[in-house]
Amino acid sequence: MENKPDKGAPVFFGGLQKNSLIDYPGKISCVLFFSGCNFSCPYCHNPDLALGRAHTQQQVPEEAAFDFLTRRRGLLQGVVLTGGEACLNPHLSRICRRIKALGYPVKLDTNGSRPKVLTALLAEHLIDYVAMDIKTTPGAYFPTLRPIDRPQDIEASIDILLAADIDTEFRTTCAAPLVNATVIEAIARRIQGARCYALQPCLTQDALDPAFFTTHPDQPTREDLAAFQRIAAPFVKSCLVR
Template sequence: MIRNSNRARSSYCSVSKIEIGGLQKTTLIDYPGRLAATVFLIGCNFRCPFCYSAELVLPDKAKNQPRLSQKEFFSFLRERKGLLEAITVCGGEPSLNKDLPIFIRKIKKLGYLVKLDTNGSNPAMLKELIKEKLVDYIAMDIKAPKDSYEKIGGKGVNIDDIEKSIDILKQNKVDYEFRTTIVPTIHSKEDII
């Protein structure tokens, strides 16, 4: 799998070109109950100290790593039709990219289910994707209790956007899950309970 990044902290939908930093060709865990592939998009507005995809987020980690072109990615999807059921789109933070709906629409046209992994920082994008029925499943990371969000995600995290995203998922007819990575040196027992 290839993962990488050279984009610094981004603002909402500031990225206009989809950059693919990696592709996991087969996964049994990224889309519950489905045989899937996972595509990793570059860029994130958070700086979580426990990020497992830091090479998609931190420019100094990605300088010499190659990208996968959209042409290569969609060629792969066409070759795997009938074998794979779904595609998980993750990052970094995919919702920062204003072309995400176009990208997902192309995936859907090939007949795949689409799952989005998100940090929930762009409720407007989530709302658009759900309204246009471009996503079948959304997994949103809950990083920490409200008062600790900047400690985990970095300065500038807008907790109101996180709460809006939670409400959007709970009020719409899309399958979703909320998940948390527990890090003993960062989270306390009180955070979990």
């Protein structure tokens, strides 16, 4: 099926990573970055994208990205849409449609703040894999991570993905003091039965808010993550440390 341009203003991606072996589990993928985010996680390691700037100082026009995807058919096995927060972009469903029309499975990374977008994408079978960050217990996002306090959005997205009939994963960047053993257990209980729960270390370089690590210099170690894994594992089908 040929991929004809849809109606609507073209999108400028905040970046394009041509090859990745790690962003779409089990697939060689290309990563398209959306610029802009409604969160302000102090440890965000894509601060340019979070602040709405291009990832590589050079935006990628939609047609250039799709020319690339068209040429790579048969070589790439999937496309990852990440950010920033892709679900904020009003053209996301159209972009997914174009990617699917080229025959690629689509993985979406999201912070879970737009449950209605997830519902619409799932209803139209436009996404094949969703990875949702759960950054701490939903009631504790405000004000460190998010200027608007709407824990119900996070809760709704969790429920949508727990019920979804596609590959899903939840993941937590283990940043103190947002995350500790008690928080990990609460999250694991909340996502009980989830297919996959991934725990990620908090990287301090190139962070959105370097001052956060001056105030909170003691971040969880690899040993701490292994202990968190032991706490969470009984609640989910698979718990891994990245």
